[in-house]
Amino acid sequence: MKTLILLFMISSLSVFAQDPDSSTALFSVAEAERNFSRASVAIGRVNAFKENLADESVVFQPDPIDGQKFYSQRKPSPLLLTWEPEYVDVAASEDFGISHGPWEMKDYGPKKIPPFWGYYVSVWKKQADGKWKVVVDMGNGVETKPAYEVKLSYPKGSDKKREFKAVDAKTVESSLMKWEDEFAKLSKNNVEMYMKHLTADARIIRMGHFPATSTDSIKALLGKQTDLTWKPIDGDVATSGDLGYSYGSYESKSEKGHYLHIWKKQADQSWKMVIDVQLPKE
Structure with a gap:
């Protein structure tokens, strides 16, 4: 502890x-x-x-x-x-x-x-x-x-007023859903690829474990889920297009259930994951 x-x-x-x-x-x-x-x-x-x-x-x-x-x-x-x-x-x-x-x-x-x-x-x-x-x-x-x-x-900075240009939320949501599909394929049995798409303050939350927030603890949790893949069901993004979520079903060699991913748009316009939480089926 x-x-x-x-x-x-x-x-x-x-x-x-x-x-x-x-x-x-x-x-x-x-x-x-x-x-x-x-x-x-x-x-x-x-x-x-x-x-x-x-x-x-x-x-x-x-x-x-x-x-x-x-x-x-x-x-x-x-x-x-x-x-x-x-x-x-x-x-x-x-x-x-x-x-x-x-x-x-x-x-x-x-x-x-x-x-x-x-x-x-x-x-x-x-x-x-x-x-x-x-x-x-x-x-x-x-x-x-x-x-x-x-x-x-x-x-840092999220408590400050930030300039933004309103986006078509549905269009950005669609692109996020497509990225989820691609990310699932890229990251299957590839922890290093998964890690590249996390923010510095990312939190990985799994049943029975405290949230993993360090590189080592995240890798340890991910390493327990062999053949992990997922399929998005729905999601949404802010009207500023910089924060969004998707949820869907996931399956690994040992279990299946549903996930919720929180995504944040980066300065280079790429998406990085802030939170990954899973709820397995009983």
Whole structure:
């Protein structure tokens, strides 16, 4: 565990580990995530999700399904879910953001199920009324509670106003989907190729493991998935075209499931992956 914390600290040199100014879009994404978690405590997990998911949203159970429909059919339960953002980013257009961090589930019912933990990744989009809503949410579990203090971090410069030229989001989304297909073929059994297309602060999240953030820990996780390939189903990008996501199905020699990839456009206009999270089927 001490080694994990040290690796996390080293990998964070490319990010700021502090709250951004409260006037920034970056702060508003982080605060929307925190308010979401607070609502989970105040009004229950099911109602909190119904309030914070966009009308068109996707959650994974473990297959991708309509988020609002899923939670509208759920009944309240004594399971208390809380979480905290530890990494956020926002597009230059300030209408599209991502959040990632640890979650904890506790049972306050008569069965007293032991607590369990994991990590989530959420994609947020600003709605017509100016409110942030979650459009995609995926998470998976770890065996022990994270032992480090959660502190918010974000890429350098993402808390500043940035100039951008609006793009045709559908066109850029289409190009991202094509890149996903190509990237899957290039990276099959080729860890070095995969590594070349990660940002410096990339996070790889796998079931049963804490997020891998260093070169060695990422390679170790990827090395466990022989013949890994994936197929995109859908995705979206910001109106500034610099931040986007795709989700789809994946399969390796040992398992299959669904993934969520967060992508960021680089200065040379190439896409690099910020977050790769997988949720295997049981």
